[in-house]
Amino acid sequence: MYELFKNLGDWLVSGEQWTGPDGIGHRLAEHLQYSLLATLVAAAIALPLGLLIGHTGRGAFLAINLASFGRALPTVGLVVLVFLASGLSMWPVYVALVALAVPAIVTNTYAGMNAVDPDVKDAARGQGMRWHQVLFQVELPLALPLIMTGLRLALIQVVATATIAAYVSFGGLGRYVFDGLAQRDLVQVLGGAVLVAVVAVVLDLALSGLQRVLFRHRPA
Amino acid sequence: MTIDWSWIGDHTDDLTTLTFSHLQAALSAVLFGLLISLPLAVVAHRIRPLRGLLLGLSNVLFTIPSIAVFVLLLPVSGLTRTTTVIGLTIYTLVVLLRNTVEGLDSVPAKTKEAAKAMGTRPLRALLTVELPLALPVIMAGVRIATVMSISLVSVATYIGDGGLGQLFTDGFQRNFPTPVIVGVVLTLLLALVADALLVAVQYVLTPWTRRRA
Numbered sequence: 001m002y003e004l005f006k007n008l009g010d011w012l013v014s015g016e017q018w019t020g021p022d023g024i025g026h027r028l029a030e031h032l033q034y035s036l037l038a039t040l041v042a043a044a045i046a047l048p049l050g051l052l053i054g055h056t057g058r059g060a061f062l063a064i065n066l067a068s069f070g071r072a073l074p075t076v077g078l079v080v081l082v083f084l085a086s087g088l089s090m091w092p093v094y095v096a097l098v099a100l101a102v103p104a105i106v107t108n109t110y111a112g113m114n115a116v117d118p119d120v121k122d123a124a125r126g127q128g129m130r131w132h133q134v135l136f137q138v139e140l141p142l143a144l145p146l147i148m149t150g151l152r153l154a155l156i157q158v159v160a161t162a163t164i165a166a167y168v169s170f171g172g173l174g175r176y177v178f179d180g181l182a183q184r185d186l187v188q189v190l191g192g193a194v195l196v197a198v199v200a201v202v203l204d205l206a207l208s209g210l211q212r213v214l215f216r217h218r219p220a
Numbered sequence: 221m222t223i224d225w226s227w228i229g230d231h232t233d234d235l236t237t238l239t240f241s242h243l244q245a246a247l248s249a250v251l252f253g254l255l256i257s258l259p260l261a262v263v264a265h266r267i268r269p270l271r272g273l274l275l276g277l278s279n280v281l282f283t284i285p286s287i288a289v290f291v292l293l294l295p296v297s298g299l300t301r302t303t304t305v306i307g308l309t310i311y312t313l314v315v316l317l318r319n320t321v322e323g324l325d326s327v328p329a330k331t332k333e334a335a336k337a338m339g340t341r342p343l344r345a346l347l348t349v350e351l352p353l354a355l356p357v358i359m360a361g362v363r364i365a366t367v368m369s370i371s372l373v374s375v376a377t378y379i380g381d382g383g384l385g386q387l388f389t390d391g392f393q394r395n396f397p398t399p400v401i402v403g404v405v406l407t408l409l410l411a412l413v414a415d416a417l418l419v420a421v422q423y424v425l426t427p428w429t430r431r432r433a
Contacts, residue, residue: 004295071367072411074374076385077404080392084400085221160285167378167392177291181378186294193288200285 007187012194022175024195031172031199034162038094039155042101046154047147050106054113054143055135063110070103075161083168093165100161101154108150112143145215152207159200163192173199224398231399239406242383243414245376246369248305253312253365261320262346275318282314286375294379304376311372312365319361323354356429359422363415370411374403384410 011017018024053059075096082092116139124138140147163174176192179185228235264271284292289307297303327350335345351358374385382389387403390396423430 001295068367068415069408071364072371072408074371074385074388074404074407076374076377077388077400077407080388080400081397081404084391084395084397156282160288163285163287174287177287178378181291189291189294193285193291197284197288201280 004186004190008190008194011187011191024173027171027173027175028195028199030165030170031159031162031174031196034093034097034165034170034172035155035159035203038097038162039101039151039158041094042098042154042158043105043151045098046102046105047109050109050147050150051113051135051140053106054110054116055131055139060110060114063106067103067107070099073099075100075164076167079164079168088169090170092168093162093170096164097158097161101158104154104157105147105150108153109143109147112146112150113139115146116142145211148207148211152204152211155207156200156204159203160196163196221397221401223401224396227396227398228402235402235406238384238386239410242370242373242385242407243410245301245304245308245373245381245383246366246410246414249308249312249369250316250362250366252305252309253316254362256309257313257316257320261317261324264317264321265324271321275321278314278317281310284310286311286372287378290376290379299380301381303379304373304381307376308369308372312369315361315365315368316358319364320354320358323357323361324350326357327353352426355426356422359418359425363418366414366418367411370407370414374407 016023020026050063053063078099079092079096082095086092120138120142121134124134129137162172163177165172166174166176166178173192173195176188176195180187180189180192260274264274286307289310290303293303293306297306331349331353332345335349340349373383374388376382377385377389384403384406387399391398391400391403
């Protein structure tokens with residue numbers, strides 16, 4: 001056990017491990033690229049949807065069931081399915097990651113919009129605000145903390161799951177996990193897993209820090 | 221992408237075995253998750269300073285990727301079902317712990333005072349008053365944890381287990397979509413049925429919530 005952790009430490013800090021196309025630096029950049037792009041695409045789909053459902057109050061049933069369906073959908077199965085349908089391309093990775101992130105963002109956005117005090121919306125309308133003014137100047141700012149929570153949750157899950165890109169022969173930190181599993185090299189597997197966990201935790205902390213700085217004028 | 225229906229017919233036995241193995245892994249995880257989080261939740265509910273610590277800790281565990289959890293457990297429990305169940309249990313803890321604490325919080329103070337005034341001992345009050353009243357919120361957590369576990373079992377296919385997840389590896393390696401489609405559909409069905417059963421269990425266990433309807 002001790003030996004293993006010592007080797008793991010050596011693996012993580014050795015210079016040659018960090019450079020080159022197989023190096024941690026490059027794999028980390030790939031991993032971040034998959035994760036951030038997928039989360040952005042998911043946000044572009046899910047935010048308008050969540051805002052619309054929250055603003056109109058219609059389709060709440062859809063939002064709740066979408067979340068439940070999203071939780072039940074096995075990501076590995078989805079990746080393989082899209083891979084078999086599309087061949088060697090980035091599609092399986094992005095489809096699976098976006099499908100994972102959309103429900104978390106939609107439901108939290110909806111929950112945030114739904115929690116806005118109806119009296120506040122009434123007052124805004126009573127002052128003669130148009131629907132888009134109510135939406136963007138009243139509801140959206142009030143719902144923002146919960147929306148951010150949804151985005152954070154989605155990003156963590158996507159970072160954790162982007163490991164799967166390596167399963168369909170792409171890069172990212174999952175490369176170490178799958179190559180290590182194939183080569184029975186436990187140190188490499190653990191190294192990859194630790195790096196993914198660290199990236200997820202660091203990104204989450206960074207986002208929650210950003211959230212605190214952006215909304216410090218407001219009670220939590 | 222076409223479905224080879226005859227493959228399904230030829231493999232009904234395998235599919236049944238995998239489905240049960242899948243279900244067994246997910247349900248054991250939820251069960252162990254409950255056994256761990258119930259006492260922890262009571263502690264977190266009673267002792268304020270421990271509350272933030274326990275909930276924070278379970279949140280950090282949740283940020284670790286599932287594949288990483290399975291892999292990190294390899295030196296401890298190897299390529300076994302135990303690894304699968306431990307990994308899944310860790311994931312259920314976040315939801316179960318948070319919901320159980322929130323459920324206990326939601327019990328009205330007056331009800332607890334009434335139980336005390338009637339001379340009910342603390343342990344008895346916990347078991348016969350607080351936990352039953354917290355049940356709807358706890359069950360909401362159990363439902364989420366169950367559906368999540370059922371979906372996550374397939375990740376354990378990377379460490380040689382994974383129930384229906386094995387169909388994904390099989391289909392991937394042979395470039396054959398049928399097992400993959402069947403695996404996805406069966407996983408979704410399993411989650412749907414388990415969720416519906418839990419709703420029924422909750423309905424039976426909480427007769428007092430029905431009158432409102």
